[in-house]
Amino acid sequence: MFTPSRTNTSVALALMLSAFFVFPDRGRAQKIDFRNQVLPILKSRCFECHGAPTKTSAGRKKRVKGGLRLDGKGWILLGGDGGKVLSPQDAKRSSLYTRTVLDREDPDIMPAKGKPLSSKETGLLRQWIEQGADFGAWKGDTGAEIPKASSGKNSTKNDSRELIQLLDKLGAKLPFPEQKALIGARDSMGRIVPAIPGSPLLRVDFISKENKIQDVNVEKLASVKGNITQLGLGRTRITDESLKVIGKMSRLTRLDLNNTEISDAGVAHLSPLTELRYLNLYGTSVTNQGLSALSSLSNLRSLYLFETQVTDEGTKQLQTKLPGLKIHLKPDLSSLPTGDGQGRRRRRR
Numbered sequence: 135m136f137t138p139s140r141t142n143t144s145v146a147l148a149l150m151l152s153a154f155f156v157f158p159d160r161g162r163a164q165k166i167d168f169r170n171q172v173l174p175i176l177k178s179r180c181f182e183c184h185g186a187p188t189k190t191s192a193g194r195k196k197r198v199k200g201g202l203r204l205d206g207k208g209w210i211l212l213g214g215d216g217g218k219v220l221s222p223q224d225a226k227r228s229s230l231y232t233r234t235v236l237d238r239e240d241p242d243i244m245p246a247k248g249k250p251l252s253s254k255e256t257g258l259l260r261q262w263i264e265q266g267a268d269f270g271a272w273k274g275d276t277g278a279e280i281p282k283a284s285s286g287k288n289s290t291k292n293d294s295r296e297l298i299q300l301l302d303k304l305g306a307k308l309p310f311p312e313q314k315a316l317i318g319a320r321d322s323m324g325r326i327v328p329a330i331p332g333s334p335l336l337r338v339d340f341i342s343k344e345n346k347i348q349d350v351n352v353e354k355l356a357s358v359k360g361n362i363t364q365l366g367l368g369r370t371r372i373t374d375e376s377l378k379v380i381g382k383m384s385r386l387t388r389l390d391l392n393n394t395e396i397s398d399a400g401v402a403h404l405s406p407l408t409e410l411r412y413l414n415l416y417g418t419s420v421t422n423q424g425l426s427a428l429s430s431l432s433n434l435r436s437l438y439l440f441e442t443q444v445t446d447e448g449t450k451q452l453q454t455k456l457p458g459l460k461i462h463l464k465p466d467l468s469s470l471p472t473g474d475g476q477g478r479r480r481r482r483r
């Protein structure tokens with residue numbers, strides 16, 4: 135059975151053993167080369183379970199084991215379900231290493247099947263981490279599939295091409311987030327992935343953890359605020375407080391706030407987000423007054439307002455200021471406000 139103290143003891147023991155017998159300290163160790171010495175271990179013993187998600191026979195994506203991918207630098211830095219797995223210079227606090235040196239009977243040992251790594255292999259992993267976990271030029275997989283580019287319909291194709299062009303432009307001179315900032319953001323519990331492969335822009339969502347997510351979680355994203363371009367907070371427990379942080383995410387193109395506790399006061403913080411293309415306020419208490427804060431968002435293309443307090447009158451006003459905007463006040467797209475709006479009561483209750 136798993137108990138923390140037993141695991142700690144076996145980790146400590148294994149650490150001592152590897153320190154004494156495998157790498158007796160003979161002065162300065164040679165620098166480990168990630169690509170040639172560490173990557174082959176991960177590839178042959180870890181990728182099978184911690185690589186790109188494969189499809190089931192039904193075509194559904196299989197989840198990556200432990201929510202952890204090890205086939206890209208970004209993925210490794212992001213860690214898995216249990217948080218980060220790598221603390222550069224500190225192998226003892228890097229589960230990427232400690233999991234490999236557990237007792238071979240320990241249920242937590244990695245690889246989860248087959249023979250344990252050899253002491254030479256675990257030694258390489260440890261040394262590489264102790265030396266600062268330098269990936270060299272290796273990036274590996276940079277993540278994020280492109281949304282539906284291959285799914286037939288032309289409009290989808292054009293949409294995604296347009297999106298990619300936009301993200302290329304927004305990300306052009308942007309530095310990648312610092313390792314430390316990324317690790318800090320990981321504490322938000324969000325799933326953080328590159329918005330498109332190789333881009334420093336990030337997509338963040340909280341899928342399947344929505345009811346645990348509050349303003350404190352969003353605050354943790356402040357360390358990468360300039361890199362976030364897509365943020366999904368639908369059905370979370372955030373309030374107007376979070377919108378203060380979100381209002382500083384200057385490269386945000388897509389924001390989903392559906393069914394949250396936000397109000398007009400929060401929406402007011404969004405007015406600096408001029409790159410915003412898509413905004414979902416469905417199921418919030420936003421009113422016509424809140425909409426007025428959006429009139430500065432000249433790039434906004436889609437605005438979702440089902441089940442809000444917004445009326446035809448409010449959308450008409452916004453529409454005159456943002457003629458290129460498509461406002462979805464009701465799920466039925468064929469009854470978008472046409473200008474008369476008479477005799478149609480929006481509010482049910």
Ligand code: HEC
Nearest residue numbers: 179180183199200214215216217219229230244245246247
């Ligand atoms: C046969 C499948 C399999 C292989 C191969 C495998 N793992 Fe895992 N790994 C798992 C499963 C399942 C979990 C989640 C359950 C758990 O935490 O024990 C996991 C979890 C982990 C975690 C914890 C992630 C988190 O955030 O909680 C780490 C670290 C890890 N693996 C490292 C490795 C390393 C390093 C290798 C290669 C040396 C490896 N694994 C190979 C199946 C595998």
